[in-house]
Amino acid sequence: MYKIRAATERDFNGISKLITSREELFRVYPSGTYPFTESQVKVLAQKRRELTVAVNGDEVIGFANLYDDDQKILAFIGNVIITPHHRGKGLGKEIIAYMLEKAFNKHNLPEIRISVFSDNTPALLLYSNFGFLPYDIEERNDSDGNRTALIHMKMARSRR
Secondary structure (H helix, E strand, O other), X not given: OEEEEEOOHHHHHHHHOXXXXXXXXXXXOOXXXXXXXXXXXXXXXXXXXXXXXXXXXXXXXXXEEXXXXXXXXXXXXXXXXXXXXXXXXXXXXHHHHHHHHHHHHHOOXXXXXXXXXXXXXXXXXXXXXXXXXXXXXXXXXXXXXXXXXXXXXXXXXXHO
16 A cells, blocks of 8 residues: 655655656656656755655655746646556546645645646646646657647646
């Protein structure tokens, strides 16, 4: 049975191991460098808040966090990843619910945002089921230099 909790520095190595390919790193953390390392997680931890892990015993099986926009007036849920073995079993839904709880209740944010690449259908459907709505599309180049679309979505506290 897994548990969702605040991440500690002891989890950083396990978090870094969640990313197993250059393509996956691009989807989860486009500005990261493959292979994703514990030192990159440490840097990420200095810029982000509410670092959250899902653990099965001592094994990190999921991760997410919050980060502020440039004006620091709202926050995004970021770096959402679940190990392949645990995908499709409801863990992503639980992590997103946990992050929404932190954003809306602990930090009293009026709105929360999330971004997802257009080819990540499971995540698009998950976020949509929570009530996130698209508000912008940004063109990016993927890890191979191909054009891709990053869909920005938002959800107001009142939609919860």
